[in-house]
Amino acid sequence: MDEKTIQTLIETALAMRQRSYAPYSNFHVGAALLGADGRIYSGCNIENAAFTPTNCAERTAFFKAVSEGQREFQAIAIAGGKKDAVTLEYCAPCGVCRQVIMEFVNPQNFQIILARSAREYQIFTLEQLLPHGFGAGNLEGE
Ligand code: THU
Numbered sequence: 751m752d753e754k755t756i757q758t759l760i761e762t763a764l765a766m767r768q769r770s771y772a773p774y775s776n777f778h779v780g781a782a783l784l785g786a787d788g789r790i791y792s793g794c795n796i797e798n799a800a801f802t803p804t805n806c807a808e809r810t811a812f813f814k815a816v817s818e819g820q821r822e823f824q825a826i827a828i829a830g831g832k833k834d835a836v837t838l839e840y841c842a843p844c845g846v847c848r849q850v851i852m853e854f855v856n857p858q859n860f861q862i863i864l865a866r867s868a869r870e871y872q873i874f875t876l877e878q879l880l881p882h883g884f885g886a887g888n889l890e891g892e
Contacts, residue, residue, distance in 0.1 A: 751825055751861060756873075759784060759827035760865040762792055766807065767829060769794040779807035779830035779841060783815055786822035791815035795830075808847040812854065821854055825861035827871075840864040840872060848880040857883055 759782040766780025774797050781793040793811030797804045805813075808826060815823070830841030842864055843851065851860065857876040865871040876883070 755784070755825075756827070756863060756871070757868055758782075759790065759825060759863060760829065760868050760871060762790055763807075763827040763829040763863075763865060764868070766792045766794045767831075770807070770833075771796045772833070773797060774799075774801065776833045777830060778833050779828065781807035781811040781829075782827045783808075783811040784824045784826070785815055785820040786824060787820060789820065791818070791820065806844060806847050808843050809850050812850055816854070823855050823860060825863060826851070827863040827865055829865045838866045840866060842879065848876065848883070851876055852880060852883045852885045857885075 762782035763780040767778040770778035772778050772795055779795040783791040785791060791811045791814050793807045793814060795805065795807045796810060808828060828841055828843060829838060831838035855876055857880060860876045862874045862876060862879060863871050
């Protein structure tokens, strides 16, 4: 992935933190998912008074994309931290989101960009964050 694309994804994820609905945790997360078509599907976390219906930013982005017909993806950028944090920490996807990502990507290729800022980021493959993941391939065969 070229540096310009990485920067666009990170800027989108950082901007999406503004849309976060997180009155209970005050932890605002934004995500920017790059489809195989080059389109970016954005997402934020959406909390709920009953807590468990909360949707993470990553899943919001994936569910938006799949519901709009996109099922192939190249990368996702994630930026998260307390609402008024001056410096963000690296926010890695939760276990549920890793499993949702597993459903739609090749874990060896798909890039997960964890960003603290446009300049500070780390890139992992899904395989690095979800080793020996269970996926659709496990259900194939006789
Ligand atoms: N959250 C995300 O949206 N993505 C992550 O990668 C980690 C956690 C959200 C869920 C909840 O709204 C808040 O952050 C605190 O857990």
